[in-house]
Amino acid sequence: MFAPLDDGYLVIEAPSSFLAVGRALRQLPLCIETSGGEVVQGLCPDDLVVASAPGGGPLMPALMLIELVRRYGQPLVVLPKGHPGSRRLSVVVSAGPAIRVACGIQRGTHPEQDLLCGSDAFAGLRLSGVPGGIELSGAPPGLEIRSLPALPADP
Amino acid sequence: MDVEYNERVKGRKYRCRDCGESFEGVGKHPVCPSCQSDAVDAV
Numbered sequence A: 001m002f003a004p005l006d007d008g009y010l011v012i013e014a015p016s017s018f019l020a021v022g023r024a025l026r027q028l029p030l031c032i033e034t035s036g037g038e039v040v041q042g043l044c045p046d047d048l049v050v051a052s053a054p055g056g057g058p059l060m061p062a063l064m065l066i067e068l069v070r071r072y073g074q075p076l077v078v079l080p081k082g083h084p085g086s087r088r089l090s091v092v093v094s095a096g097p098a099i100r101v102a103c104g105i106q107r108g109t110h111p112e113q114d115l116l117c118g119s120d121a122f123a124g125l126r127l128s129g130v131p132g133g134i135e136l137s138g139a140p141p142g143l144e145i146r147s148l149p150a151l152p153a154d155p
Numbered sequence B: 001m002d003v004e005y006n007e008r009v010k011g012r013k014y015r016c017r018d019c020g021e022s023f024e025g026v027g028k029h030p031v032c033p034s035c036q037s038d039a040v041d042a043v
Helices: A060-070 A084-088
Strands: A002-004 A009-014 A017-023 A028-034 A037-043 A048-053 A092-096 A098-102 A115-117 A126-130 A133-137 A144-148 B012-016 B022-026 B040-042
Touching: A017 A060, A017 A126, A037 A092, A048 A060, A048 A098, A048 A115, A048 A126, A060 A092, A092 A098, A092 A115
Parallel strands: A037 B022, A098 A115
Antiparallel strands: A002 A133, A009 A017, A009 A144, A017 A048, A028 A037, A048 A092, A098 A126, A126 A133, B012 B022, B012 B040
């Protein structure tokens, strides 16, 4: 299924969790910091930045996380497996040309950007960035999608 | 469902032609993390 997307967001909602999806909008380096060092993933304008709130909650932190990545180029810090801080993360983010949602991983502990921690309701969902929007496949039934405009630039 | 994944992402070494920065890149479109140039060479 194709869903159009400009510089705003798509919010994909399940009853108690959600994903927020934005396009990268520009070419930028995404720095991924792990205990083993730094790797840099180049993002293209049509690539996706997807924030996931596996336990639900307010939407704004997810939108802000998308902007921290795509607008301000903040690095992603990856926790080691089993790190106690994992359970403190209410929102996690991945960025790249295609992202698969998985429910069997610990929040914030996987550096590979084609995989994003999500709730059971999104299991199997795959999002791909395409010109003018996103392509969704493997979407479980019952998800709702709505569009939101981009957050304003710095005041 | 359990998912296996690597804790360490393996990338390629690149050097930026514009600013000289060396970095480990992943993905199809490497971009320099210092000057954001895509004029980079694999080393």
